[in-house]
Amino acid sequence: MIRAGAAALRAWSKARGWAALSTAPPAPPAAPEPRREEPPVPPPVPPPVPSPVLRSCRVPVVPPLSPLQAWVGSLRHPEDTLRGLADLHPDVFGVSPRLDILHTVATWQRNYKRISHARVRSRAEVRGGGRKPWRQKGSGRARHGSARSPLWRGGGIAHGPRGPTSYFYMLPMRVRVLGLKVALSAKLMQDELHLVDSLEMPSGDPRYLQELARARRWGHSVLVVDSDEFPENIIAAASGLKSITLIPALGLNVHSLLKHQTLVLTLGAVTFLEQRLLWHESRYSPLVPFSLPHRDPPPPPRAA
Amino acid sequence: MAAAATLLLRAAGRALLGRAAPLPCAQRGFSDCGGARWAPARPGLPVPLSSPLAGLSRPIRIKEPPKRKPVDRWTKKRALFGVYDNVGILGGFQIHPKSLIMGPTWLRGWRGNELQRCIRKKQMVGDRMFAEDYHKLNKRIRYLYKRFNRTGKHR
Numbered sequence: 182m183i184r185a186g187a188a189a190l191r192a193w194s195k196a197r198g199w200a201a202l203s204t205a206p207p208a209p210p211a212a213p214e215p216r217r218e219e220p221p222v223p224p225p226v227p228p229p230v231p232s233p234v235l236r237s238c239r240v241p242v243v244p245p246l247s248p249l250q251a252w253v254g255s256l257r258h259p260e261d262t263l264r265g266l267a268d269l270h271p272d273v274f275g276v277s278p279r280l281d282i283l284h285t286v287a288t289w290q291r292n293y294k295r296i297s298h299a300r301v302r303s304r305a306e307v308r309g310g311g312r313k314p315w316r317q318k319g320s321g322r323a324r325h326g327s328a329r330s331p332l333w334r335g336g337g338i339a340h341g342p343r344g345p346t347s348y349f350y351m352l353p354m355r356v357r358v359l360g361l362k363v364a365l366s367a368k369l370m371q372d373e374l375h376l377v378d379s380l381e382m383p384s385g386d387p388r389y390l391q392e393l394a395r396a397r398r399w400g401h402s403v404l405v406v407d408s409d410e411f412p413e414n415i416i417a418a419a420s421g422l423k424s425i426t427l428i429p430a431l432g433l434n435v436h437s438l439l440k441h442q443t444l445v446l447t448l449g450a451v452t453f454l455e456q457r458l459l460w461h462e463s464r465y466s467p468l469v470p471f472s473l474p475h476r477d478p479p480p481p482p483r484a485a
Numbered sequence: 486m487a488a489a490a491t492l493l494l495r496a497a498g499r500a501l502l503g504r505a506a507p508l509p510c511a512q513r514g515f516s517d518c519g520g521a522r523w524a525p526a527r528p529g530l531p532v533p534l535s536s537p538l539a540g541l542s543r544p545i546r547i548k549e550p551p552k553r554k555p556v557d558r559w560t561k562k563r564a565l566f567g568v569y570d571n572v573g574i575l576g577g578f579q580i581h582p583k584s585l586i587m588g589p590t591w592l593r594g595w596r597g598n599e600l601q602r603c604i605r606k607k608q609m610v611g612d613r614m615f616a617e618d619y620h621k622l623n624k625r626i627r628y629l630y631k632r633f634n635r636t637g638k639h640r
Contacts, residue, residue, distance in 0.1 A: 290566075290567045290570050293582070293583075293586075294582075294585070294586045294587075296586070296587075296588035296589070296592055303625075305621065305624055305625070305628070306621050343599050344599070344602060344603075344606075345588065345589050345592055345602075346602070347586075347588065347592040347593075347595060347596050347597075347602075348596065349583065349586065349592075349594055349595060349596045350596060351582075351583075354573075354574065357571060357574060358574055361571065361574075402559075423559040423564065424559050424564070426564050426565065428565075428568050430575065431569065431571075431572055431575050431576050432568035432569045432571075432572070433571060433575065434567045434568060434569075434570045434571050435567070436566060436567030436570070437565075437566070437567055437568060440564070440566075453575075454575075457574065457575050458574075461574075470578070471578035472578045472579055472581075
């Protein structure tokens with residue numbers, strides 16, 4: 182009992198103890214120490230969003246037609262596909278799909294530069310055959326005048342291919358221009374046309390370009406067209422790949438458009454093509470060849 | 486009873502087949518099997534039983550059409566075919582696509598029938614041809630002139 186009491190006394194004194202017995206007013210609680218303030222962490226700043234790339238038609242679009250639109254991407258990153266919007270002229274990228282014109286122009290491209298060198302010798306050119314083989318009558322054999330006639334073995338060919346033959350012809354200029362317009366319209370209609378603000382690439386590795394084409398689902402073959410010079414990276418990348426071709430805008434043609442599945446145009450190439458292809462709608466006929474300097478027709482008078 | 490009937494049927498069939506030994510080839514679609522006859526199919530043959538070659542005593546050789554050699558459609562020449570064909574339209578008309586044609590001088594950007602080609606060749610290249618070739622060319626021009634202008638319906 183005394184030990185228990187001593188233990189209780191010890192516990193009591195460990196607590197507030199004698200202070201609980203004093204009658205003085207309790208001291209006000211001590212003010213909390215000011216915490217050491219850390220410099221405020223600024224919220225994470227998002228990367229600056231570049232202003233969108235917008236392109237309008239240089240050649241005015243006459244109503245009721247309205248320009249077609251397409252997304253503009255870039256090649257800097259495989260997922261950088263939505264950089265801006267471009268307006269496309271409907272008379273170049275929105276003509277009706279004339280498949281017969283495509284066939285005509287593609288056939289022309291195949292044949293106009295064909296020169297066939299097939300040649301066989303006629304009976305006059307084969308060596309020999311000047312003498313009559315046997316007399317006309319009395320030998321019992323058929324009558325012959327030359328041992329190199331087409332009937333004989335080793336003789337000349339009567340109606341064979343003769344000499345280098347050319348298959349050259351030219352289609353009317355407007356048909357070839359319309360062929361280009363139809364091909365471009367077909368590419369846009371079938372979602373195989375992609376616009377790009379510039380052809381800059383982060384590396385010249387062919388694998389990067391292949392990976393980009395696969396990620397964006399461009400297809401087996403890509404035709405890349407630019408009106409200015411190509412940057413070195415894309416030249417190096419495309420030279421390592423067989424089915425990705427770079428051509429200047431001067432070299433655009435229906436056969437290449439049909440051969441490659443996807444077309445990638447820069448905005449400069451679009452401007453160039455629109456200007457060159459739309460000129461033919463309002464030109465004079467060539468009384469003098471167009472290679473000579475000529476004047477364009479005056480603009481139509483605007484209604485006052 | 487039924488078993489006896491089927492046995493009889495089978496025996497009759499075997500006898501018929503043994504005597505007649507019809508060529509199975511006529512039914513199977515090829516003209517002559519090269520002497521092979523129908524024999525009971527043995528299991529473990531290399532040919533499945535459903536094919537026309539099943540059950541023959543001697544394997545017939547069937548000739549397949551020759552395989553096409555693989556063609557690379559993306560060589561430099563094929564990938565770049567047709568480039569610059571529109572250099573006139575797109576390039577300000579300074580170059581005509583006929584100046585891009587590779588070939589004999591007298592045929593670049595020009596087309597004609599055989600007589601016209603021979604005459605043009607003689608005009609453009611005749612003075613530097615070999616003597617025998619020049620002589621043959623003259624003979625050909627003479628022959629074609631007579632053929633086109635003196636024979637036939639159109640003269």
